[in-house]
Amino acid sequence: MCKRTKILIMAVLALLASGLPTAQAGVIGLSWNPSATATGYQVYYGIEPGVWTNSFPAGGTTQALVNGLTDCVTWYFAVSATNIAGESPLSSIVGTLPRPDINAASHDAAMQGSIFTLELSGANFEQGALLTIDNPGVILESVNIDSCNGISALATVEALLPGVRPAQVGAFALKVTNPNGVHGARDFEVLIDPSRFNVNTVTASTQDRLDGLDLVWLSQLIDTCTQPASPSCGSPDPRYNPDYDFDGDGWVDGDDLAYLASGWAGCWDGSGWSEVACPENLR
Amino acid sequence: MRTILMRRVLVVALPLLLLAATACSSGGGPAPGPGPGSNTLNGAFTPELANPGPNTMSAAEAGTAAELVTVAIQVTDMQNVFGSAFDLVYDPTLATFVGWSAGSLLEQGGNSPLYQVSATSSGRLVVGASRSGAVGGADANGTVTLIHLTFRMNVAGSSLLTFQNTSVEDNSNPPQAIPGLTAAGGTLSAI
Numbered sequence: 001m002c003k004r005t006k007i008l009i010m011a012v013l014a015l016l017a018s019g020l021p022t023a024q025a026g027v028i029g030l031s032w033n034p035s036a037t038a039t040g041y042q043v044y045y046g047i048e049p050g051v052w053t054n055s056f057p058a059g060g061t062t063q064a065l066v067n068g069l070t071d072c073v074t075w076y077f078a079v080s081a082t083n084i085a086g087e088s089p090l091s092s093i094v095g096t097l098p099r100p101d102i103n104a105a106s107h108d109a110a111m112q113g114s115i116f117t118l119e120l121s122g123a124n125f126e127q128g129a130l131l132t133i134d135n136p137g138v139i140l141e142s143v144n145i146d147s148c149n150g151i152s153a154l155a156t157v158e159a160l161l162p163g164v165r166p167a168q169v170g171a172f173a174l175k176v177t178n179p180n181g182v183h184g185a186r187d188f189e190v191l192i193d194p195s196r197f198n199v200n201t202v203t204a205s206t207q208d209r210l211d212g213l214d215l216v217w218l219s220q221l222i223d224t225c226t227q228p229a230s231p232s233c234g235s236p237d238p239r240y241n242p243d244y245d246f247d248g249d250g251w252v253d254g255d256d257l258a259y260l261a262s263g264w265a266g267c268w269d270g271s272g273w274s275e276v277a278c279p280e281n282l283r
Numbered sequence: 284m285r286t287i288l289m290r291r292v293l294v295v296a297l298p299l300l301l302l303a304a305t306a307c308s309s310g311g312g313p314a315p316g317p318g319p320g321s322n323t324l325n326g327a328f329t330p331e332l333a334n335p336g337p338n339t340m341s342a343a344e345a346g347t348a349a350e351l352v353t354v355a356i357q358v359t360d361m362q363n364v365f366g367s368a369f370d371l372v373y374d375p376t377l378a379t380f381v382g383w384s385a386g387s388l389l390e391q392g393g394n395s396p397l398y399q400v401s402a403t404s405s406g407r408l409v410v411g412a413s414r415s416g417a418v419g420g421a422d423a424n425g426t427v428t429l430i431h432l433t434f435r436m437n438v439a440g441s442s443l444l445t446f447q448n449t450s451v452e453d454n455s456n457p458p459q460a461i462p463g464l465t466a467a468g469g470t471l472s473a474i
Contacts, residue, residue: 220413
């Protein structure tokens with residue numbers, strides 16, 4: 001007697017929050033619970049729940065990437081399991097905008113110590129979305145979802161004042177995360193503020209030049225660190241001074257020394273350190 | 284521990300690398316040998332003070348090799364020296380700075396000092412030398428060398444080697460200048 005294999009009903013369909021291709025609009029990732037007896041899955045989708053204008057076989061995997069979706073439109077998805085016995089009923093229905101896509105920014109980089117309005121354009125920005133960056137020294141406030149295609153925020157890149165740890169320099173992910181957890185990202189670079197290299201400003205004769213006094217002052221704090229900051233900082237050193245941590249990595253170290261050396265014997269000309277900016281008696 | 288050791292290496296190595304990369308007329312390690320065709324010059328250095336007194340930073344001849352003159356920058360009878368900053372001014376048509384090497388003063392107790400030396404185009408060496416980290420200062424009992432600086436004499440003649448903006452700093456946080464410092468240079472010459 002031949003016994004037919006039953007198909008289990010799909011229970012959960014979810015959206016993939018990450019793992020999607022970058023810099024691409026009209027995309028969403030789906031995942032679903034496996035069905036024990038399934039040999040394949042079929043994905044259905046459309047812009048009205050239950051009206052499936054599109055479908056495709058997803059093979060035996062439990063994930064699918066759907067692209068070519070119209071941006072700023074809510075799409076609905078359901079999945080069925082298939083095997084030799086036929087096709088299961090559909091899973092629960094999930095509705096979502098395609099993944100947020102930031103395709104342009106008013107600022108792709110900013111220097112430590114700056115404050116500005118950051119404007120992002122793109123697609124699929126949902127009301128209630130969060131705008132974040134994985135750099136605690138970059139503060140994003142007054143975030144406004146202007147439309148499905150635009151976000152604005154007030155951005156502060158520390159340090160605005162002495163005694164505050166500066167934002168770490170380098171490239172960091174700026175993320176728009178919709179309320180359902182799906183996010184898109186774009187790189188944002190924090191640039192070092194070289195005007196901070198002059199740590200000794202109290203010695204009148206050379207206060208405006210990068211020289212040995214700055215080296216001596218920095219050397220005394222070399223290898224001090226703070227937490228939370230650098231994973232390699234075993235315990236915070238009370239002597240750590242953020243004004244000497246030029247690159248904001250939580251350490252006063254050789255990197256900061258190298259920044260000081262890069263402007264050695266120079267005076268500040270408004271944008272950098274140069275010998276010709278020094279008064280005659282220091283050249 | 285490994286990270287800390289790596290940072291120590293960086294701290295010591297970076298200044299040397301930067302010197303090599305950014306200053307064609309500077310660099311640590313042994314002084315270079317005589318240049319081709321220049322073996323007719325013989326350099327020398329005459330100190331302003333033959334016997335420096337307490338609380339003095341001074342210059343003295345540490346060696347010569349044809350047109351190369353190595354000058355020792357010395358500290359005499361000073362306690363708790365964490366670092367020093369100074370300029371040395373000379374005639375760039377007569378002499379060219381070619382390199383530096385560490386002295387013994389700042390290495391007391393196994394410390395790895397930091398040095399930074401660059402020459403400007405107008406004949407000024409901007410020098411920084413410092414112990415590193417949360418350590419005490421070094422004591423100069425008698426006359427002890429802070430750093431060696433080597434010059435190549437370009438033509439026959441003489442040039443004053445003069446200290447400016449000279450400071451010796453203690454290990455306060457931040458470091459403070461040790462008061463009462465006297466600085467005495469000398470004369471570079473070539474015949």
